[in-house]
Amino acid sequence: MLKLEEVEAGYGRTSCLHGISLEVREGEIVVLLGANGAGKTTTLMTISGLVAIRGGAVTFQGTTLSGMAAAELVGLGISHVPEGRRILPRLTIQENLELGAYLRRDRAAIRLDLARVCELFPILAERRRQLAGTLSGGEQQMLAIARGLMARPKLLLLDEPSLGLAPKLVSAIFDAIKRMNEEGITLLLVEQNAYRSLQIAHRGYVLETGRVVLADTAARLAQNPRVKAAYLGG
Amino acid sequence: MTPLQLFCQQLANGLTLGAIYALIALGYTMIYGVIQLINFAHGELFMVGAYVALTLVLLSSAGPLPSGIPWWMTLLVCGLGSMAAAGMLGAAIERFAYRPIRHAPRLNALITAIGMSFFLQNALMLLYGATDRHFPNPIPLTRWEVGGVTVTLMQLVVWAASGLLMVGLQLLVMSTKLGMAMRATAQDLKACALLGIPVDRIIATTFVIGSAFAAMGGMLFGLHYGTINFHDGYLMGLKAFTAAVLGGIGNIPGAMVGGLVLGLLEGLGAGYLSSQWKNVFAFLILVVLLLFKPRGLLGERVADRA
Numbered sequence A: 001m002l003k004l005e006e007v008e009a010g011y012g013r014t015s016c017l018h019g020i021s022l023e024v025r026e027g028e029i030v031v032l033l034g035a036n037g038a039g040k041t042t043t044l045m046t047i048s049g050l051v052a053i054r055g056g057a058v059t060f061q062g063t064t065l066s067g068m069a070a071a072e073l074v075g076l077g078i079s080h081v082p083e084g085r086r087i088l089p090r091l092t093i094q095e096n097l098e099l100g101a102y103l104r105r106d107r108a109a110i111r112l113d114l115a116r117v118c119e120l121f122p123i124l125a126e127r128r129r130q131l132a133g134t135l136s137g138g139e140q141q142m143l144a145i146a147r148g149l150m151a152r153p154k155l156l157l158l159d160e161p162s163l164g165l166a167p168k169l170v171s172a173i174f175d176a177i178k179r180m181n182e183e184g185i186t187l188l189l190v191e192q193n194a195y196r197s198l199q200i201a202h203r204g205y206v207l208e209t210g211r212v213v214l215a216d217t218a219a220r221l222a223q224n225p226r227v228k229a230a231y232l233g234g
Numbered sequence B: 001m002t003p004l005q006l007f008c009q010q011l012a013n014g015l016t017l018g019a020i021y022a023l024i025a026l027g028y029t030m031i032y033g034v035i036q037l038i039n040f041a042h043g044e045l046f047m048v049g050a051y052v053a054l055t056l057v058l059l060s061s062a063g064p065l066p067s068g069i070p071w072w073m074t075l076l077v078c079g080l081g082s083m084a085a086a087g088m089l090g091a092a093i094e095r096f097a098y099r100p101i102r103h104a105p106r107l108n109a110l111i112t113a114i115g116m117s118f119f120l121q122n123a124l125m126l127l128y129g130a131t132d133r134h135f136p137n138p139i140p141l142t143r144w145e146v147g148g149v150t151v152t153l154m155q156l157v158v159w160a161a162s163g164l165l166m167v168g169l170q171l172l173v174m175s176t177k178l179g180m181a182m183r184a185t186a187q188d189l190k191a192c193a194l195l196g197i198p199v200d201r202i203i204a205t206t207f208v209i210g211s212a213f214a215a216m217g218g219m220l221f222g223l224h225y226g227t228i229n230f231h232d233g234y235l236m237g238l239k240a241f242t243a244a245v246l247g248g249i250g251n252i253p254g255a256m257v258g259g260l261v262l263g264l265l266e267g268l269g270a271g272y273l274s275s276q277w278k279n280v281f282a283f284l285i286l287v288v289l290l291l292f293k294p295r296g297l298l299g300e301r302v303a304d305r306a
């Protein structure tokens, strides 16, 4: 479904992705692991058009993505829930969700999806009229994911959704990810929580300083001594 | 005149000026809201609006149009024409001068804006001359005495035009999809791009609306004072900017309140102290405000970011 081949990208004069190749197949959850600064966020931003592709190719369902604007990619079915949530704090929760469906014209279906994401994250339904900035960190993460879902994506990119959340909320987020996947959404997940994410993922990649150093099924990665040492606390 | 009557008279005069400031201040604040740029060329868009309106007024009185067209119809056409012209110019400036450097350091954009202001000011001087131009006023000289306070039809027109535009803007921003996208873009441009919101188009639309509002301010200014000069935009722009900061830059209701407050203070100052000092008030207010309440009256957003 999504394929990166020898992708190079970076900021200003420096490159920080040095030939990333990876693949996400339809129906999968794929996890990207790696230390801080390895290039995970940059990889997601390259896919969603926020960072320009300097070399190699990104294709999504056969379409080459290079040069497309972020907004166009949403139309193709790629939704990116960015690092740090980036909810719109001075808009209401309802408005945040409606903006997630900005490009859609099918009002009736939008209303159904609104009900669906509220069922996935009931807290959002209770607080619909409140400003998004009044939500706690975990609730904001739920809103960010729900907003991403409102675009009806085929592929959802999630950047560190569990970062900084209390353990109970971490579980809620991972449960929601699993459920979205069962409902047919393909996911590319960047996570610090290697333990939980390898439990729900099908496959995974490990990034180090802008390169893929390991690629395997999630089960085998969880047993890999290098992964165990670096990301699973021995 | 009793003291109360005098007070009310100054209030009415100040409200007229304030409504014009508010119209211009809205553009500063909306544009600052979406791209954090103080658009120094905004005062010149106000002047462009005034001159286009002047041209249209002159055409309608001397041109091929049949006489007997009611005055308000003439004004409506001139107002809409000047708003359209300034709106298109504003969009063009955004597209060709500001968009290419949107991601460059803030200073580059500020310098570009100042350059654009000089460019427009000089273009207006070349087109219309450096001397004051008389602005014919098609509004009848009707006036009413209300409890000893004189209100002119001219003042009513200013209040009605600016009131309608401001209510319309508030409805647009608060209850349409476009308005929601504008508020969202003002909060987080990148996040909006990820949602599929065409941020470039939203920013351009903001420039169109802001410039059109300034143009209406320009026409009302010309009608109110009776003459216009190519460099009037400088002082009016500075004052409207003061009004925007007064209300809290980036805050739309703030710009309306800031404009009205500034106009009222100027009106009262001119009435009770001396009209020669009225320009000083505006900038005294700005300085005092920045010292004691840098976030503006309505307390949102920032002056320290500017």
Ligand SMILES: Nc1ncnc2c1ncn2[C@@H]1O[C@H](COP(=O)(O)OP(=O)(O)O)[C@@H](O)[C@H]1O
Pocket (backbone or CB within 6 Å): A011, A012, A016, A034, A035, A036, A037, A038, A039, A040, A041, A042, A043
């Ligand atoms: N906006 C930016 N400008 C310049 N360099 C950046 C920027 N964002 C990230 N980097 C650099 O790019 C590299 C990869 O960062 P990132 O993709 O955020 O890593 P990760 O998400 O894996 O922590 C790092 O060396 C980081 O310092």
Ligand SMILES: [Mg+2]
Pocket (backbone or CB within 6 Å): A040, A041, A042, A083
């Ligand atoms: Mg990151």
